[in-house]
Every structure is written in structure tokens, then in C-alpha cells.
Amino acid sequence: MMRGLRFTRRRFVARGLTTMAGIWSSAIGERAGAAPAPIAGGTLVIGSEGQHQTLDPHVLTGTVTLHITSLIYENLITQDMTHPELKYVPLAPGVAESWTVSGDGTVYTFRIRSGVRFHDGTPLDAAAVKANFDRALDPSSPFYYPPAKGNLNFIMRWVDRVDAPNPATFIVRLKQPFPSLPEELADRRMGLISPTALRKAGNTDIGAHPVGSGPFRFGSKSTDNTITVDRNPAYWGTKPYLDRIIFRPYPDPTALGAALQTGEVDVVFTLTVDQLTTLSKDPNIQIQYTDLANVFFWMLNTRNGPTTSKQVRQALNYAINRRAISNELLKGSVRPCGGPAPVGNPVYEPALLPYDYNPAKAKALLAAAKVPLPLELVVMLPTSGAELTDAPAVGTVMQQELRDVGVNVAFERMEWAAFLAKAIKGLDDRTAALYTGWDTGTQDPYWFETMFSSASAPPNGPNRAWYSNSMVDQLLAKARHELNATQRITTYRKAVAIIADDAPWIFIYQDRWPRAIRTKVHGFVSVPCPYVDMTKVWLAK
Amino acid sequence: MYVFVWRRLVGTALVLLGVSVVVFLMIKLIPGDPAATLLGPQGTPEEVRQLRAAMGLDRPVAIQYLRWLERAVHGDLGTSTSLAQPVTSLVFTSFRNTALLGAASIVVAILAGIPAGILSATRPGSVFDVIGMLVALFLNSMPSFWLGLLLILSGSVWLRIFPVGGMVSIRGPSGPGDLLAHLVLPTISLSAWSVGIIARISRSSMLEVIGLAYVRTARSKGLAERLVIYRHALRNALLPVVTVISLQAGTLLGGAIVTEAIFAWPGLGLLMYNAIGARDLPVILGGILVMSAVFVVVNAIVDVLYVVIDPRVRLG
Numbered sequence: 001m002m003r004g005l006r007f008t009r010r011r012f013v014a015r016g017l018t019t020m021a022g023i024w025s026s027a028i029g030e031r032a033g034a035a036p037a038p039i040a041g042g043t044l045v046i047g048s049e050g051q052h053q054t055l056d057p058h059v060l061t062g063t064v065t066l067h068i069t070s071l072i073y074e075n076l077i078t079q080d081m082t083h084p085e086l087k088y089v090p091l092a093p094g095v096a097e098s099w100t101v102s103g104d105g106t107v108y109t110f111r112i113r114s115g116v117r118f119h120d121g122t123p124l125d126a127a128a129v130k131a132n133f134d135r136a137l138d139p140s141s142p143f144y145y146p147p148a149k150g151n152l153n154f155i156m157r158w159v160d161r162v163d164a165p166n167p168a169t170f171i172v173r174l175k176q177p178f179p180s181l182p183e184e185l186a187d188r189r190m191g192l193i194s195p196t197a198l199r200k201a202g203n204t205d206i207g208a209h210p211v212g213s214g215p216f217r218f219g220s221k222s223t224d225n226t227i228t229v230d231r232n233p234a235y236w237g238t239k240p241y242l243d244r245i246i247f248r249p250y251p252d253p254t255a256l257g258a259a260l261q262t263g264e265v266d267v268v269f270t271l272t273v274d275q276l277t278t279l280s281k282d283p284n285i286q287i288q289y290t291d292l293a294n295v296f297f298w299m300l301n302t303r304n305g306p307t308t309s310k311q312v313r314q315a316l317n318y319a320i321n322r323r324a325i326s327n328e329l330l331k332g333s334v335r336p337c338g339g340p341a342p343v344g345n346p347v348y349e350p351a352l353l354p355y356d357y358n359p360a361k362a363k364a365l366l367a368a369a370k371v372p373l374p375l376e377l378v379v380m381l382p383t384s385g386a387e388l389t390d391a392p393a394v395g396t397v398m399q400q401e402l403r404d405v406g407v408n409v410a411f412e413r414m415e416w417a418a419f420l421a422k423a424i425k426g427l428d429d430r431t432a433a434l435y436t437g438w439d440t441g442t443q444d445p446y447w448f449e450t451m452f453s454s455a456s457a458p459p460n461g462p463n464r465a466w467y468s469n470s471m472v473d474q475l476l477a478k479a480r481h482e483l484n485a486t487q488r489i490t491t492y493r494k495a496v497a498i499i500a501d502d503a504p505w506i507f508i509y510q511d512r513w514p515r516a517i518r519t520k521v522h523g524f525v526s527v528p529c530p531y532v533d534m535t536k537v538w539l540a541k
Numbered sequence: 542m543y544v545f546v547w548r549r550l551v552g553t554a555l556v557l558l559g560v561s562v563v564v565f566l567m568i569k570l571i572p573g574d575p576a577a578t579l580l581g582p583q584g585t586p587e588e589v590r591q592l593r594a595a596m597g598l599d600r601p602v603a604i605q606y607l608r609w610l611e612r613a614v615h616g617d618l619g620t621s622t623s624l625a626q627p628v629t630s631l632v633f634t635s636f637r638n639t640a641l642l643g644a645a646s647i648v649v650a651i652l653a654g655i656p657a658g659i660l661s662a663t664r665p666g667s668v669f670d671v672i673g674m675l676v677a678l679f680l681n682s683m684p685s686f687w688l689g690l691l692l693i694l695s696g697s698v699w700l701r702i703f704p705v706g707g708m709v710s711i712r713g714p715s716g717p718g719d720l721l722a723h724l725v726l727p728t729i730s731l732s733a734w735s736v737g738i739i740a741r742i743s744r745s746s747m748l749e750v751i752g753l754a755y756v757r758t759a760r761s762k763g764l765a766e767r768l769v770i771y772r773h774a775l776r777n778a779l780l781p782v783v784t785v786i787s788l789q790a791g792t793l794l795g796g797a798i799v800t801e802a803i804f805a806w807p808g809l810g811l812l813m814y815n816a817i818g819a820r821d822l823p824v825i826l827g828g829i830l831v832m833s834a835v836f837v838v839v840n841a842i843v844d845v846l847y848v849v850i851d852p853r854v855r856l857g
Contacts, residue, residue, distance in 0.1 A: 051815050054625035061581040146595030150580055150588045207625045223638065224708040224807040250706055251802040251811065254690050258698050259705040384818070417573030417820050424577055424586055436582060459586030 054207025073191025073212030105177030126164035293344030639808030658743020680737030
């Protein structure tokens with residue numbers, strides 16, 4: 001009996017211990033599974049891939065410095081970057097708390113938020129907004145600045161005039177209906193500068209003394225061009241968790257990757273393929289893909305030479321193995337894009353990406369086109385330029401794939417500034433193609449008119465392939481004026497289907513835009529946007 | 542001495558004028574447009590034309606140069622087209638940073654290269670000599686960008702002793718120690734080539750002097766070897782070494798583009814590299830003028846040093 005009692009007690013203790021262990025591990029598991037609570041404070045260090053330019057948003061083009069100015073300045077309209085479940089980034093009220101559009105689509109009336117001030121205390125009212133627009137619009141304005149006019153022409157070309165009848169009301173009157181205006185107003189180059197600061201510093205020096213209304217204010221710029229922005233305690237919106245963000249420039253990508261590995265920086269916004277391969281193995285670093293709609297392609301000369309033939313252009317598209325380029329050469333940092341409408345553009349649907357790797361079809365099309373083989377093509381290839389560092393490697397692979405179907409490509413390799421100076425004039429008679437990419441506004445349907453309308457040919461626009469199709473022109477113009485959103489997309493899709501069939505480009509890939517973040521950094525939401533809502537970012541201890 | 546200084550000043554002014562004309566024309570001739578580069582691929586020819594007009598680039602080249610020269614004579618080197626900042630402050634701040642890195646590199650190169658060359662020359666054919674000259678040859682052959690990345694991998698990523706890049710102010714919160722930490726790796730990278738060449742030139746020059754009759758005489762008189770080498774032979778062996786050091790100093794103080802880019806050192810070389818890519822003519826001109834002036838000044842100092850080392854040499 002005693003023996004049975006001892007056995008029972010031992011079993012009772014064992015079972016009790018087991019139960020307690022179970023309760024304990026369950027509690028730990030629950031704690032580990034729960035989202036950690038944000039911690040206020042701390043300094044985030046971001047490694048910039050190149051030098052920082054002026055902090056004047058109206059004259060900037062590259063995202064390297066726009067990452068900084070997007071924290072200091074605010075726009076009338078902003079982007080809601082908190083919905084990773086969507087394949088696009090919806091617009092949200094910024095400094096304008098609401099807006100209305102007239103029935104004919106030419107008058108936008110913005111209600112300016114009350115009580116918002118710039119970092120220097122100047123009220124951000126309609127007059128201040130008008131001063132910013134006048135900088136690029138009105139030569140008689142004391143704020144007028146020709147470099148701003150040139151850089152902001154993408155939006156100002158549509159504007160007839162702007163008015164500020166009272167502090168709370170800002171009116172934009174357009175020359176014609178332009179439903180893409182809200183999207184364009186969310187462009188980070190449209191950040192609002194304090195007119196007081198502009199008067200004080202002047203147009204050329206405002207970049208060294210930036211004053212906006214954003215959640216962060218300019219702190220300092222140090223000897224090595226490191227720029228610091230500090231939390232704005234008087235911000236009208238959601239206040240950031242972070243005390244400070246430091247942007248440190250590293251011209252060399254290998255050094256930048258090393259800085260992330262050592263913890264000298266916490267975030268790198270864009271990665272090269274080599275960096276991606278190295279950093280993805282580091283357990284202290286996580287890789288996020290934002291899946292932007294940026295696209296990369298060869299513009300084909302539709303006005304001169306063998307590429308005037310649609311069959312030849314289609315053949316060139318079928319000759320390219322986009323999957324191999326994306327997955328093997330570029331290690332998954334991009335995705336194939338065999339058509340004009342990238343994922344992330346509202347017009348996108350799978351049928352609009354018709355081109356896949358089919359060398360047999362390429363050869364058949366070349367035969368049907370009755371062009372003498374081997375076909376000789378000259379292609380302009382940039383050897384540098386933002387986001388085009390992979391161009392030489394991709395170009396070499398494409399050269400081989402085209403040779404396999406009887407097309408010989410000779411590259412005219414050019415440094416970026418020389419490439420741009422030649423490219424903006426359009427493809428000349430002896431050049432069959434040029435390799436380039438596009439990021440600005442590729443998520444906006446209006447982008448198709450910018451790139452494919454015959455009115456956008458040089459000197460008026462970037463349709464450097466000289467592509468011209470009257471049906472496409474009509475559809476694009478109709479879509480531009482269409483105020484019904486659903487009908488607008490339908491009309492754009494009809495136009496894009498024709499563009500896909502005409503193949504004025506070799507469509508290659510779109511960027512997945514990988515970025516690297518140390519694991520102590522929280523709050524980075526992966527949405528199709530190069531920018532981050534830094535008010536949501538915090539650092540674990 | 543006054544005649545020497547006056548002649549050098551006039552010569553310097555003429556050199557700088559000539560350099561400015563040549564560089565101005567070269568930048569105008571090479572492909573690329575600052576306005577197009579500023580606007581990027583989204584720019585249209587019409588927008589580029591408007592921006593060029595706003596920047597004064599549509600004027601005749603001669604007028605553009607004369608306007609620049611008129612301002613430059615008054616100390617105004619214009620405004621950077623890519624950075625929208627005054628060129629004068631950009632260039633002189635960058636030069637100060639390059640001068641720090643360059644001076645540190647020259648000091649390291651002299652302190653390492655000359656003793657190595659002398660020791661090799663006084664022990665010809667020995668293990669030290671063979672290994673020393675092999676190392677010197679290796680340092681001369683190694684590309685600076687490769688050495689720089691290797692230093693970052695070893696010193697920063699593996700050993701975690703030194704920062705990867707950047708520069709801090711000596712008056713900053715982290716103090717001069719942090720500046721020194723940032724200076725170590727780029728100095729090693731930049732001085733490596735100079736260490737190699739100075740060691741090799743020192744060795745060959747020393748060997749030549751040691752073989753002269755007066756050195757044999759000194760030895761036969763029973764003088765200690767240390768006195769023979771350091772008091773009698775070294776001074777004569779230094780002249781060619783001084784020439785090499787002056788050339789190296791001019792180059793290093795003018796900005797080392799690759800080293801500055803890899804280590805994100807905000808010097809003149811990096812500034813020029815970015816300016817050339819952006820076709821930022823005001824910065825390019827300002828930077829090259831500073832580099833040219835540095836070369837001229839360094840050469841003038843070296844000319845004076847020749848007189849100090851060898852009294853037979855006269856200035857002028």
C-alpha cells in the first residue's frame with residue numbers, strides 16, 4: 001500500500017510539473033507570437049546609395065535625396081502607405097484635408113487644414129501653397145525659379161492658374177481635364193516650402209536651409225554630407241516614434257553593404273544584385289520587396305531601319321528569356337514584364353503582358369518579315385545611371401539571346417550624362433534601340449500617354465521610339481479626359497492592348513526594389529512605393 | 542628669394558589661367574548636358590532648352606567663360622548646378638578634408654617607405670631586402686579599389702575595429718579619436734602605392750650613393766657605419782626621393798577619387814567625380830583650379846627643399 005501511495009505521489013508531482021511546464025511554455029509562446037509594442041525614442045541610421053543633393057524638392061529628381069525631403073516637407077495630397085494587402089498605394093489627404101472637382105474636371109478646390117505651421121512657425125495656408133506653385137508657374141512672382149519650372153513641368157503643363165481666395169481654400173484651374181492631377185500632386189517633388197524661409201534664404205540657398213511642415217525637421221549637415229533630421233514635436237499629424245533619423249552617404253555599394261552588416265547603418269533602400277546575395281544570408285538583416293511598378297526596356301526605332309516592321313519588333317520580344325534574366329542573372333530582384341502594363345499600374349491585367357520566351361516564334365516572325373539575316377542592330381547602352389547598373393550585364397545576355405535567332409547587336413556604350421544628352425533627342429536613323437528604365441508615375445495610367453502618344457515624341461516628350469498609332473492616340477486622349485474611373489481604366493486597357501501588339505519596345509522586367517533592414521527596425525510596411533511612412537517606424541531595444 | 546617668389550606667383554597665375562581655359566573647353570566639348578542631367582530621363586528637349594537658358598548655358602562659350610572668370614577673380618566660383626550650393630565653400634571644404642587624408646598618407650608613406658628603402662639598401666640581397674622589395678612591388682601593383690575593399694572587409698566587417706566609411710569633425714561630439722578611427726583605413730589604402738614607390742626609389746638611390754668613392758673613404762677612415770649611412774650618404778640619396786615625394790604629395794593632396802569614393806571620405810576627389818558625372822561645370826572648374834594651385838605650391842616648396850638639402854642648388 002505504501003509503495004502504491006509513493007508511486008501515486010511521484011506521478012502526481014511529475015504530472016504537476018509537466019502541467020506547469022505546459023502552462024509556462026504556452027505563456028511564452030503567446031508572448032512571442034504577439035506583436036511587440038512600439039518603443040518611442042532612438043536614432044535610425046539610413047545608408048544612402050550616392051551623394052545627397054540640395055534639399056530643395058522642387059529641383060530634385062533622384063530618390064536618394066527625396067527620401068530625406070519627403071520627411072521634411074509635405075504635399076497637398078499624400079499616399080497612404082499602411083495597406084500592404086493592396087497592389088497599389090491609395091491617395092490620402094495631406095495638407096489638404098479634402099478636395100472637390102468641378103463637373104468638367106478642370107477646377108480642383110482644396111480645403112487646407114487649419115492650424116498647420118511650417119517648422120519656422122509660418123502658417124501653412126492657401127497663400128503659402130500658392131507661393132510654392134508660383135515658383136514654377138508665374139515668372140512675375142518673387143518666388144519664381146526656372147530650374148523648378150523645368151523640373152515640375154510634368155504637372156505645371158496642365159495648370160492654367162492657381163488662386164488662394166482665402167486662407168483655407170486653394171484652387172487649381174486646369175487647361176483641360178486631367179484626372180491624374182491628384183496622383184501628380186502626391187509626387188514628392190511637390191513638397192511645400194515655407195515662403196518665409198524662401199524669402200530669407202533665396203531660391204539657390206533654400207536647399208541648404210530647408211523648412212517644411214513634415215513630421216521631421218532639418219537638423220544638420222555634417223562634414224561628410226551626413227544629414228540629420230529631428231522629430232518635429234509640433235507636428236499636426238501622427239507623431240513619429242523616432243527621435244532622429246540620420247542619412248549617411250556611401251558612394252560605393254560594397255562599402256554600403258558592409259556598413260549594414262556592421263550595424264553602422266540600419267537600413268539600405270536599394271540593393272544591387274551582389275548586395276542582395278550577401279545580405280540575404282545575414283540573420284540580423286531582413287530583405288523586403290516593395291514591388292514597385294518601375295519598368296526596364298529597350299525603346300525600338302519605329303521610324304527608321306528594320307525595327308519599323310511590327311513583325312521584327314514582336315520577334316525581338318519573343319527572343320528574350322525574361323525569366324532567366326530575372327531569376328538567374330538578377331537573382332529575383334526583378335520580375336519578368338513581357339508587356340507595357342507593369343504590375344502595380346491599375347491598368348495591369350495578365351493579357352497585357354503577352355510576350356514570353358519563344359525563340360521558334362521569333363524566328364518565324366523574322367522569316368515572315370522577310371528581313372535579311374543576320375539582322376544588324378545598333379543599341380545605345382548606358383554603363384552607369386541610377387538603377388541602370390545592371391544594364392551592361394542584362395544587355396550582354398540579351399545580345400546572346402538575339403544572336404540565337406539571327407539578330408546581331410552592337411552596343412554603343414555610353415556614360416550616363418552622354419547617354420542622356422543623346423537619348424532625349426530621340427533615336428536617330430542609325431540607332432535601332434536604346435536601353436532605359438522608367439520610374440516616375442509608372443503606377444499612374446497617365447504614364448502610358450507620356451510614353452506612347454505621338455504628341456510625346458521629341459522635342460515635346462520622352463516617346464523616343466517615335467511610336468505613332470492614331471487609334472492609340474485617340475484612346476489615350478479619351479482616357480485622359482474620362483472622369484469615370486472605371487471607364488477610364490477600360491479605355492486605357494484598349495489602348496495598351498494595341499501598344500502591346502505593336503511592340504514599340506522590347507519589354508524586359510520590372511523592379512521588385514529590394515531593401516535591407518536590420519531586424520531591430522520595426523514598422524517598415526512593404527507597399528509599392530519607394531518611400532516609407534517614418535512615423536510608424538520604431539527601434540527595438 | 543624675393544625674385545623666386547615673385548616669379549612663382551606670376552607663373553602660378555598664368556598656369557591657373559591656362560588650366561581654366563583648357564578645362565572649360567574640354568567640358569564643353571565632351572558629350573553630356575548639365576540641364577539634361579539635372580532633369581533626368583523624364584526631361585524633354587524643350588524643358589532642357591528652357592533650363593539651359595535659365596542657367597545661362599545658351600550664351601556663346603566665350604561669353605560664358607569670361608563671365609565665370611570675372612566672378613572667379615573676385616573669389617566667386619559660382620553655384621553648383623547639381624548641388625545648388627556656392628562652389629567656393631564646396632571646393633574649399635572638400636579640399637580641407639582631402640588635405641587631411643593626403644597629409645596623413647604622405648606622412649605614413651615617408652615614415653614607412655624611406656626606412657624600408659634604406660634598410661634594404663644597407664642589406665642588399667638579404668632576406669629583409671628580398672621580402673621588403675617584394676612587398677613594395679606588391680603594394681605598387683595592387684589596385685587601390687581592391688585594397689580599399691579588402692581593408693573594409695578585414696578591419697570593419699570581420700574585426701569590427703574601424704568604421705566602414707565617412708568622416709567626422711574633430712570638434713564633433715565623438716572627439717578626435719573618432720576622426721582618427723575614420724582616418725586609419727583610407728590612409729592605409731591611399732598610402733600603399735606611395736610606400737612601395739618611395740621604398741624602391743630610396744633603395745636604388747641609396748645603393749648608388751653608397752657605391753661612391755667618398756663613402757668608401759669614410760668607411761676606410763674607420764667611421765661607424767651608422768654615421769657613414771645617416772650623416773654622409775643619406776642626404777645625397779634623398780634628392781631623387783624628394784622629387785618622388787613631391788609628385789606623390791601633389792597627387793594625394795589633389796584628391797584620390799577611388800579611395801574617397803570607397804570610404805565615403807568627403808574630399809575633393811569625390812566631389813570632382815560626382816561633378817563630372819553631373820557635368821557640373823562650376824564645380825569641375827573650381828576643383829581643378831584648386832588641384833592645380835596645390836601642385837604649383839607643392840613644387841615651389843620642393844624647390845626650396847632642394848636648396849636646403851643640397852647647398853649647391855640655387856633658386857631661380
